[in-house]
Amino acid sequence: MLKLTNVETFYGQIQALKGIDLEVNEGKIITLLGANGAGKSTTMKTIAGLLKPKNGSVEFNGENVTGLRPDQLLRKGISLVPEGRAILTSMTVLENLEMGAYQRNDKDVRNDIEDVMQRFPILKERQTQMAGTLSGGQQQMLAIARALLSKPKLLLLDEPSMGLAPLIVADIFKIIKEINEAGTTVLLVEQNAKQALKIADYGYVMETGKIIIEGSAQSLLEDPRVVEAYLGRKSTS
Amino acid sequence: MLGEILNTYYLQIGSFILINIMLAISVYVPLSSGQLSLGSAGFMGVGAYTSALLTIHFDLPIFVGVIAGALAASILGVIVGIPSLRLSGVYLAIATLGLGEVIRVIFVNWDSLTKGSVGLTGIPQLGREILEFSRGLGFEPAMIGIRNNQFVFLSIFLVLLILVIAILWFVIRQQNSRVGRALQSINMDDRAAESMGINITHYKVVAFTQGAFFAGLAGALFAHVIGYISPADFSYHRAVEVLIFTVFGGSEVIIGSVFGAFFLTLMPEVLRFVSEFRYIIYGILLVVLMAVRPQGILDANLLKKFKFKRSKGGVR
Numbered sequence: 001m002l003k004l005t006n007v008e009t010f011y012g013q014i015q016a017l018k019g020i021d022l023e024v025n026e027g028k029i030i031t032l033l034g035a036n037g038a039g040k041s042t043t044m045k046t047i048a049g050l051l052k053p054k055n056g057s058v059e060f061n062g063e064n065v066t067g068l069r070p071d072q073l074l075r076k077g078i079s080l081v082p083e084g085r086a087i088l089t090s091m092t093v094l095e096n097l098e099m100g101a102y103q104r105n106d107k108d109v110r111n112d113i114e115d116v117m118q119r120f121p122i123l124k125e126r127q128t129q130m131a132g133t134l135s136g137g138q139q140q141m142l143a144i145a146r147a148l149l150s151k152p153k154l155l156l157l158d159e160p161s162m163g164l165a166p167l168i169v170a171d172i173f174k175i176i177k178e179i180n181e182a183g184t185t186v187l188l189v190e191q192n193a194k195q196a197l198k199i200a201d202y203g204y205v206m207e208t209g210k211i212i213i214e215g216s217a218q219s220l221l222e223d224p225r226v227v228e229a230y231l232g233r234k235s236t237s
Numbered sequence: 238m239l240g241e242i243l244n245t246y247y248l249q250i251g252s253f254i255l256i257n258i259m260l261a262i263s264v265y266v267p268l269s270s271g272q273l274s275l276g277s278a279g280f281m282g283v284g285a286y287t288s289a290l291l292t293i294h295f296d297l298p299i300f301v302g303v304i305a306g307a308l309a310a311s312i313l314g315v316i317v318g319i320p321s322l323r324l325s326g327v328y329l330a331i332a333t334l335g336l337g338e339v340i341r342v343i344f345v346n347w348d349s350l351t352k353g354s355v356g357l358t359g360i361p362q363l364g365r366e367i368l369e370f371s372r373g374l375g376f377e378p379a380m381i382g383i384r385n386n387q388f389v390f391l392s393i394f395l396v397l398l399i400l401v402i403a404i405l406w407f408v409i410r411q412q413n414s415r416v417g418r419a420l421q422s423i424n425m426d427d428r429a430a431e432s433m434g435i436n437i438t439h440y441k442v443v444a445f446t447q448g449a450f451f452a453g454l455a456g457a458l459f460a461h462v463i464g465y466i467s468p469a470d471f472s473y474h475r476a477v478e479v480l481i482f483t484v485f486g487g488s489e490v491i492i493g494s495v496f497g498a499f500f501l502t503l504m505p506e507v508l509r510f511v512s513e514f515r516y517i518i519y520g521i522l523l524v525v526l527m528a529v530r531p532q533g534i535l536d537a538n539l540l541k542k543f544k545f546k547r548s549k550g551g552v553r
Contacts, residue, residue, distance in 0.1 A: 050431060074434035086429035088422055099422055102415070103434040150434060
């Protein structure tokens, strides 16, 4: 579905991505792990069009989409939930959801908003409240819900668990799993490697702008290098 | 009877208020997408000089000149708006302030065209032209019992009033449209806006250019109301003055710009009785306001309260 070939992205002179090859197959949850500064968010931003790669190519459903603008990519079905719950704080919850459907003009928008609010009952309850008054977890749910309203084929989630309490994190991961089961492919960037690998099908581990390990989620959970570096316990085997 | 009510002095102040409202809106619109532009004096100057020169040298009707002036300012707005996208906040403010000064310096030094710092005189006057036109149709101000002089000022005031109402109608409609939503989202969080598929480059340039258009329009009208312009009319003092209208009145809501321009244009006139103290009072008022109400006099919350009270009163 999505294929990155030798993608290199720069911030001015600094090379943040040093040739990324990555593939996301339809219907799966793929996770991208790594420490701070490894280039995970940069990869996501490059896929979503917020950054333009200097070299390499991005293919989506067999079509070369390298260097397209974010709004063009959204129309093709790639939706990003940026890091740090970028919600519109002085609009209401409902208005935020409506903004998620900004590019659509079909008649199903109202129904879809209703559906999304079924999945996130708290948003229905708070729909007339300013989004900025929601708690962190609720804001993250709103950000995800809003992204869903563009009806993405591929949902990019950049650290959805950041700064949230463990219980809320578990909720969020459950929701991600449900979204995937409902037919949306997910690419998930996480620091919380354990949780991410639990729901993912396949994973990539990044370090300093490169992919250093990849494999099925199960194999990564057992990989001693991953265990030691990201799962926070000594390898037992 | 009408002739006794109409005071040309009041009408002229009213016209200045209306021009200043246009200028305040020219700051408000870019600001509603998070762009602080101090270029309004410069754009105003481009509009004024374009229209004045066209009407003086080519004998064009004033309305053609005014449209040309506003368009010239908007073209400059696009040219400046695109590279300015890389700037935000104070950096954009400084760049646009610089632009205004560059424009002013060009007016001062391009002697052969602009007559330098002496300025342009003999600009066709809007009220006179309307008077001529009405006479051509067989209308005399005396027919409705007012003097020619009163008719001139009244017609200017009415033309400006119609334009301001049209601009307000346009901006308010736009705010409640897709475009307005896009601008608001960009203002709140451009990253979020971008990830929702809003083409932020496009909308930012649109807002910036609209600001330039309104400033150019106001400038062109200013030239034809006053009849005389010089580079000093478009200095950075003007840019700051216009910014104060918007900030004082409340920059979150458009009615704030209208109120700010109205109040701050009227106040020095009302305070004439304290003569030399009036600018001191003006200054103190601004300082107090910024300390007490940094968001400006009017904001969304205050307006909501008003509406709430009114609807409650209606029920009783």
